[in-house]
Amino acid sequence: MAGRTGARVLALPPETVLKHPVATLRDIDATLDPDAVWVLGRSREPTAAARVRHTVDAPVIHPPLETGDDPLSRRSIGDELAFAVARSASALRAGDGIRSASDRNEDEREVDALICDDIATTTRPTALETSLDHAAELAAALPTGRTTTVLSGGLPAGYDERWHVNAETGTVRTVEHDPLLSPDSVANDCVAVRVRGAGPVDGYGGPNAVVELEFAADGLVSSTAHAASDFGLEAISGIGPKTAGRLAECGVTTRSELLETPVAALADIEGIGPKGARRMHRYATVLETGEPRRVGDASLPGEHWSTPPLCLDIETDGLSPTIIWQIGVYDPSTDTYRAFVERDDPADRASVLRAFCDWLLGVHPNRALLTWNGWGFDYRHLGAFVARHCPAYAAEWESIPKFDLYLWADGDDNALLPGRTNELDVVAAELGYDGAATGLDGARTAAAYQRFMRTGDESELDWDRHEAYCEDDCRALWHVYERLRDAPQVSVSAGSSASGTASSSSTAEQASGEQTGLGDF
Numbered sequence: 001m002a003g004r005t006g007a008r009v010l011a012l013p014p015e016t017v018l019k020h021p022v023a024t025l026r027d028i029d030a031t032l033d034p035d036a037v038w039v040l041g042r043s044r045e046p047t048a049a050a051r052v053r054h055t056v057d058a059p060v061i062h063p064p065l066e067t068g069d070d071p072l073s074r075r076s077i078g079d080e081l082a083f084a085v086a087r088s089a090s091a092l093r094a095g096d097g098i099r100s101a102s103d104r105n106e107d108e109r110e111v112d113a114l115i116c117d118d119i120a121t122t123t124r125p126t127a128l129e130t131s132l133d134h135a136a137e138l139a140a141a142l143p144t145g146r147t148t149t150v151l152s153g154g155l156p157a158g159y160d161e162r163w164h165v166n167a168e169t170g171t172v173r174t175v176e177h178d179p180l181l182s183p184d185s186v187a188n189d190c191v192a193v194r195v196r197g198a199g200p201v202d203g204y205g206g207p208n209a210v211v212e213l214e215f216a217a218d219g220l221v222s223s224t225a226h227a228a229s230d231f232g233l234e235a236i237s238g239i240g241p242k243t244a245g246r247l248a249e250c251g252v253t254t255r256s257e258l259l260e261t262p263v264a265a266l267a268d269i270e271g272i273g274p275k276g277a278r279r280m281h282r283y284a285t286v287l288e289t290g291e292p293r294r295v296g297d298a299s300l301p302g303e304h305w306s307t308p309p310l311c312l313d314i315e316t317d318g319l320s321p322t323i324i325w326q327i328g329v330y331d332p333s334t335d336t337y338r339a340f341v342e343r344d345d346p347a348d349r350a351s352v353l354r355a356f357c358d359w360l361l362g363v364h365p366n367r368a369l370l371t372w373n374g375w376g377f378d379y380r381h382l383g384a385f386v387a388r389h390c391p392a393y394a395a396e397w398e399s400i401p402k403f404d405l406y407l408w409a410d411g412d413d414n415a416l417l418p419g420r421t422n423e424l425d426v427v428a429a430e431l432g433y434d435g436a437a438t439g440l441d442g443a444r445t446a447a448a449y450q451r452f453m454r455t456g457d458e459s460e461l462d463w464d465r466h467e468a469y470c471e472d473d474c475r476a477l478w479h480v481y482e483r484l485r486d487a488p489q490v491s492v493s494a495g496s497s498a499s500g501t502a503s504s505s506s507t508a509e510q511a512s513g514e515q516t517g518l519g520d521f
Contacts, residue, residue: 006221007080010034010058011153011198011211014041014048016228021244022055023253024232029056031231031420032212036061036077040153040199042088042117063087063117072097072141074111081215083151084111086141089118089134097141098148112219113149114142119195120154132163136170138193147184147192149219152199157211157223159197164190178451201225221439230420233258236283238276246270255284282490286416290430292487293416300485301403302368308332309370309403310360311474311481314378315466317453318446323349324385325449326466327356330474331364332481337471343463346453350389357386357393360400368401372424372477375404405481415484428476431483436472438465445469 010032017025017039029037039049039062049062059077063085066073071091072084084098098111119138123130132138133154142148144167162179165172167189176182179194186192200209210226229235233244233255246269252258258266258280266277286293302309315326327340340356342348360367371378379402387394409415410422419427425435448461 007035007077007215008032009077009081009213009215010037011157011213012037012039012048012052013153013200013209014039014045016200016209017045017048017051020228021232021248021253022051024228024234025052025055027231027235027254028210028228029058032210032226034058034212035080036075038062038115038153038198040117042154061085061115063115072114082110082112084114086114086116086118089116089137092116092134092137092141098143111148112215113151113196115151117153119150119152121195130175132165132172132175132193132195135163135165135172135193139165139167139170139191142191142193144191145186145188147186147194149194149196151196151213151220153197154199155195155197156199156201157197157213157225158201159195162192162194164192167191196220196223198223226420235287235420236280238279238283243269243271246272255288258284259288282416286418287420290418292418292431292484294484294487294489295414295416297489298408298412298414300481301370301405301408302401303485305368307367308478309368309401310364311477312369312371312374312378313470313473313477314382315442315445315449315470316381317449321381321385323449323453324352324381326470327352327382328467328470328474329356329360330471330478332478337474339467339470341463341467343458346449346456349385353382353386353390354393357390357397361393361396368403370403370405370477370481372473372480373404373406373422374402375407379404405477405484409484415487416490424473424476424480428480431480433476433479435476436468438469438472440466440469 010028012028034056036059037052037056039045039052039060041048041062041064044064045062046065049060049065053060059075061075061083064087066075066085066087071094072086075083075085077083086092098114116134118134120133121130122133138150147162160179162176162182163172164174164176164186173187173190198211198213200211202209210228210231212224212226214221214223229240233239233247233253234241236255236258239247247253247258250261250265250269252261252266263274263277263281266272266280267274272280282293282295285291311330311332313328314324315328316324323342323346325342325346329338331337338359340352340359342352345351369379374380383397386397404411406422406424409417417427418430420430425441429435445466448466452458452461
């Protein structure tokens with residue numbers, strides 16, 4: 001594994017495979033480019049597995065249909081990855097299990113993870129306890145004295161806990177809810193099972209049912225859940241399942257076919273009309289070309305100011321924050337970045353805010369600020385925290401011109417963006433931004449600072465990495481701004497309203513809505 005550069009595995013529930021058209025599955029394959037596709041399921045779903053095999057080029061794994069004499073089949077994904085696949089939990093008790101290094105043949109490759117969709121947890125609310133299903137079977141199959149990663153579609157993506165199980169009795173001794181902060185030591189008479197979820201985060205019928213698993217040399221790095229509606233025709237604004245069905249009846253199943261269909265013909269389809277047809281064509285063009293479009297002639301926020309706005313991003317300890325612990329500001333006019341970070345005392349809510357306000361008002365008193373969904377998060381919380389912890393700056397903060405590029409582009413319908421979601425990193429990447437690849441997002445950064453708040457141990461955070469993440473967001477924001485500034489314009493019908501004016505009122509905040517997840521924008 002030392003030389004492995006990484007691999008991507010896509011986990012798909014059978015319901016998602018069977019519910020969506022082949023064109024959507026092909027778009028998922030083309031967009032995410034997996035090295036393997038894992039069709040989840042505790043029961044046999046041969047139709048779903050066959051559909052995926054005939055749609056994607058990558059190897060397909062469906063545990064109930066795995067064949068071979070060994071109850072645990074071995075599946076290699078190129079030179080990057082090796083799985084042991086259990087058809088069911090009962091198969092774990094049969095055969096030789098996963099052998100330790102001392103028991104393997106010289107030419108037998110080490111297994112990176114065990115796949116078993118039967119592995120889940122059961123919570124007993126009355127007893128206030130959670131148990132690991134099939135712990136005894138895992139104890140019988142896994143080597144003692146070390147940690148083995150077990151991947152299960154029976155648990156949602158993002159689940160990550162390590163269970164220590166007595167090898168002889170199969171009883172659970174301890175469970176570590178945060179394996180990254182726990183010691184790696186494992187008792188010689190125990191098996192340590194690091195269980196990682198790969199299932200849909202909203203249940204098998206929920207929207208976020210396409211899970212992307214990224215592996216690196218040290219194992220599973222991240223899991224990202226996508227909505228199936230982010231792919232295929234439904235990725236186009238205004239096309240839902242019903243409209244997609246009507247389009248399919250007319251022979252339109254892909255974005256390229258939609259673009260080949262005249263606007264007048266699309267407008268005649270029930271529920272679309274001329275305005276909807278034109279909008280579909282525009283969105284399809286943006287998604288197919290990866291090039292943004294400005295709608296109408298509205299100026300970008302601050303486009304005609306003498307100096308560009310300062311790009312702003314904040315990091316907190318959660319969606320309902322108790323502290324703003326990092327404020328990052330990128331100045332496009334000088335290509336410089338400034339960070340204000342609370343590294344010493346997480347109980348001190350004021351120092352970072354005061355340092356930021358001193359710098360902003362003292363060095364850049366006449367500059368505007370620019371954010372991505374700022375009225376849904378950054379501006380909203382900065383305003384509240386300044387008023388509470390630095391009230392002397394409250395009036396000055398309210399008077400600072402504030403722009404929100406996301407609100408201007410999407411909320412006010414001034415631009416069409418190529419990203420399949422409105423997350424800043426997704427949009428910026430689609431527009432050619434080469435990010436810092438910190439491996440972080442808002443949720444991970446918040447969780448890391450929460451641990452620092454609990455323990456007071458500065459080693460909990462790689463500070464440089466977290467500062468680089470915030471800086472990367474600020475620079476990505478300016479990259480999107482520049483691409484929108486240079487984007488071609490498409491005309492709109494009379495009566496459309498658009499503006500590039502700054503706002504410091506709650507009206508803009510209400511228009512954009514609140515952020516629903518730290519990875520949303």
